[in-house]
Amino acid sequence: MSKRGERQLLIAGIDVGLHTGVALLDLDGEIIFLESVYSPTMSYITNTISKHGNVISISTDREKTPAKARKIASALGTSILAPMKNMTNKKKRILIESFTRQEKLKLDSHQKAALASAIFAYRNYTPRLKKLRERLEKERLPERYEEIREDFLLGRYRLSEELKNI
Numbered sequence: 001m002s003k004r005g006e007r008q009l010l011i012a013g014i015d016v017g018l019h020t021g022v023a024l025l026d027l028d029g030e031i032i033f034l035e036s037v038y039s040p041t042m043s044y045i046t047n048t049i050s051k052h053g054n055v056i057s058i059s060t061d062r063e064k065t066p067a068k069a070r071k072i073a074s075a076l077g078t079s080i081l082a083p084m085k086n087m088t089n090k091k092k093r094i095l096i097e098s099f100t101r102q103e104k105l106k107l108d109s110h111q112k113a114a115l116a117s118a119i120f121a122y123r124n125y126t127p128r129l130k131k132l133r134e135r136l137e138k139e140r141l142p143e144r145y146e147e148i149r150e151d152f153l154l155g156r157y158r159l160s161e162e163l164k165n166i
Contacts, residue, residue, distance in 0.1 A: 008032070008053030009150055011125065012078075013118025014060055016068040020045060021110030023118040024052050027129065027149065029099070036110035042068075046075045056153055059121035061087040061113045081121045092116035125153060 008026055015021035020040050024033040033052050037044070049055055049072075058073045059081040060066060073080045087095075095116045096105070107115065132152050136142050 009153075010049075010053040010055050011118050011121045012049055012055045012058045013114040013116065013121065014045075014058055014069050014072060015110045015113035015117065016060070016066045016072075017110070019108075019110045021108075021112070021114030022048060023111065023114035024049065024055075025118045025122050026053075027056075027122075027125070027153075029122055029126075031100075031115070034105075034107070034111055034115060036108050036114070042071065042075065045072055049076060054150075056150065057081050057121050057125070059117040061092065061117045061120075081124060083120060087113075087116055087120070095119045128153065 010032060011025045011027070013021075013023040013025075015036075019036055019038055021036040022033065022045065023031065026032050033048070035048070040048075055076050055078045057079050058069060058076070060069050061083065063082055063085050065080050065082050070080060092112050096107070096112060096119065099115075099119045105115075129149060132149060133142070133145055136145050136148070
């Protein structure tokens with residue numbers, strides 16, 4: 001739960017297949033959930049993700065998003081973020097190692113793919129969140145960050161328009 005009692009905003013990485021990996025990161029980059037499951041149902045995946053919070057984006061490690069990942073995103077009412085080209089195992093390892101410097105995680109290949117996908121998406125959002133925080137601090141409104149960031153990330157309005165309404 002967030003500080004205001006609302007559901008936590010999350011970024012999901014998914015590796016779909018017979019074994020499915022799911023990784024959830026919060027918008028501060030903390031790993032909230034990481035699992036791989038053999039042959040899960042669609043409802044198991046969506047319920048597992050939903051019980052942890054509201055997903056703003058789902059990411060995969062594939063350039064062409066698998067149909068099952070698109071269905072999961074649709075069921076959760078969120079967008080999909082995919083890399084420009086398929087992530088190699090080396091790229092996944094580098095992403096995970098640079099992201100989890102302090103802790104050595106024992107992960108199977110599906111958890112690695114899901115976590116690398118979530119990290120990829122997190123890094124995509126980080127510059128925009130930083131810009132939002134800096135702008136709110138400049139306007140002396142840092143307390144509005146939590147309130148504004150979901151709509152900002154989802155493109156519901158531009159930062160300059162939001163500041164005019166404050």
